Amino acid sequence: MKYLIKNGRCIDPANNLDAVADLLLSDGKIENIGKKIPSPKGAQTIDAQGMIVAPGFVDMHVHLRTPGREDVETLESGSRAALKGGYTSVLMMPNTDPAVDTPEMARGLKEQAHKESVVHAYVSGAVTKGRQGAQLTDIAGLKAAGALAVTDDGCCVADDGIFRKALRESARAGLLLIDHCEDSKISGKGVMNESFMSTKLGMRGMPRQAEYEMVRRDIEYARGLDALVHIAHVSCKESCDLIRKAKKAGVRVTAEAAPHHFTLTDEACANYDTRTKMNPPLRADYDVKAIKEALADGTLDAIATDHAPHGLHDKYVEFDAASFGVIGLETALSISVMELVNKGVLDWPRLIELLSSAPAKILGIPAGTLSKGAPADVTVLDPKAELLYTAEEVASRSKNSPFIDWKLTGLAMEVFVSGKRLVSGGQLV
Amino acid sequence: MNWNRKDLIGLEYLSAAEIEHILAATDSFKQVTTRSIKKVPTLRGKTVANLFFEPSTRTSASFELAAKRLSCDVLTLNIATSSVKKGETLVDTARNIEAMEVDTLIVRHGAAGAPAMLSRAVKACVINAGDGWHEHPTQGLLDMYTLRSRLGDIKGLRVSIIGDIAHSRVARSNIWGLTKLGAQVTVCAPPVLLPVGIEKFGVKITTDLDEAIAGADAINVLRMQFERDCAQAFPSRTEYFRKYGVTQERLQKAKHDIVVMHPGPMNRGIEMSSEVADGPNSVILEQVTNGVAVRMAVIYLTATAKEASL
Ligand SMILES: [Zn+2]
């Protein structure tokens, strides 16, 4: 099937392109991009006037709960949620049950994802066996099995010695190491940011030091070994400052931030609504501001959702007892448009870069570009389209979003994965 | 004014007028509790359930008596959290009790926010009998009622709250209530037991007990729970008593009619000496007596607000 997407504003940060143009998709590839491409015989034409045509989005941090918790998300439901949000590639975190900690499991999951996921769902492996933090996994083997990264996400690789070994081993294997930076000795049994709010609500706090002291450690080891480390879900100003300084000094560090962390503060916890409970927690106003600045100035490389589905029985309980995490695949684009572009924090090309080409580059996947010959993973979005995001709208199996009942602006209207049109007119096909 | 809340979750959420309204209602119930026949038919036919997910003898007894003196039927359930772990969620437990046509749930829970969550999940009235470190609103109210009956108008009074502020729901309810009614509140604790952001509550802060006592019209001395919350902060009880225990010698330097309160249960010789606890400035037993009247007022007001909204 051929598709001709006409007159859209094509933004392709990888090629420094931002111009009104036509895009021709053919046989799963981008066949042509340019002005006034004539419609080939049999091609379907899509009028994209007023729309933005971008590389399909890449989310380098999702939890699709497979294997083990298919009751709250499956590869199918999670990947449909991704599509709805304009994503065509995702990286699945390995903190499943059991954890993805062997090359065999990674290979098996990769095959399963190939069958069941409607987007490109990539596999990552655990850094340590069972994510217990004690014994390294077969990192080179995981790479050979197709994993794109190693991470103990959900947990930090806390032990300095293990972390150092993991960093060396992943550098040697050419595999990305992603760290969930949290010193659990500091965060303890905390359930929200430590602040006036936690004191007011009478809940145990997670001090910001728990994050940034670990970011500091990771940066020092990356510097010492000249190895690459990727910092997951940055939530506080101090982490941004450390990463900015490290990058200036030539340390090989990349980092991501999640939409909830640049939109909401711990004030959102005021009603003990467990949809505001995630790890790292929502922080202060000045952290939100710092993350926005860091996304704009290149300190933070990518927007990643940390999509973390949880069922009602894990969330509709006391705040203390509720699981950490929120879903985010379906809302990331709108929230980013509303908070970043519409508020003048950054421009469209930068947003598209944060959502597509930058994470694609970090992961080394053939995505995130509209270059001729590239896979036809394309998202056409309407920057003005609006949606009331009700619980009924949710495509994920879980509905634990802090943005339920928000009016969202900026929606994916057409999404192509390998040239297949899977979202049309804003609806999943 | 009209009272129109079916729930009492915390004093943070009330206006000064609403707090005054409860205290005024308490006056009339106080009269009832001092008569020889201590019962009124006000809420005959209503059912109140005490759901205590955390053990408490006194608060549970106080609520039970309050409900009985209003002629309610009362059910007291001590729900060990171990049985909760077996799978029934908090909301399910509450809805099951409500399904037996219970009108009011009085909830004590170790997790902050549990009563707030239930108030949204059930139609019954929900009264917070203490949730984690969050609030214990009826304790705050009975402390204010006691203060008022001793010292008159709360506005302008200087009240010091002493002890483990960080882990105390009593402290939070007192701070909200007293500051709303215009008292000047000082909190006094060892630095590690002063929670983050406490300065934003509009209170004065000190780590020096003598400073907290000097010039105060009243002190409210909190219970210390060394085993549970303060082990790292203050390993030795004697050390705590030496620095923060309220003694007769320390009171010598205070206003002669300073009011000494304690929410109980009291650790004699840790938070205060026995001479102080049993001395002329202590209103500790008066607080307990007033507690029943305050709780009658709260059960009554919430029940009638719910009735009116139906
Ligand atoms: Zn994480």
Ligand SMILES: [Zn+2]
């Ligand atoms: Zn995660």
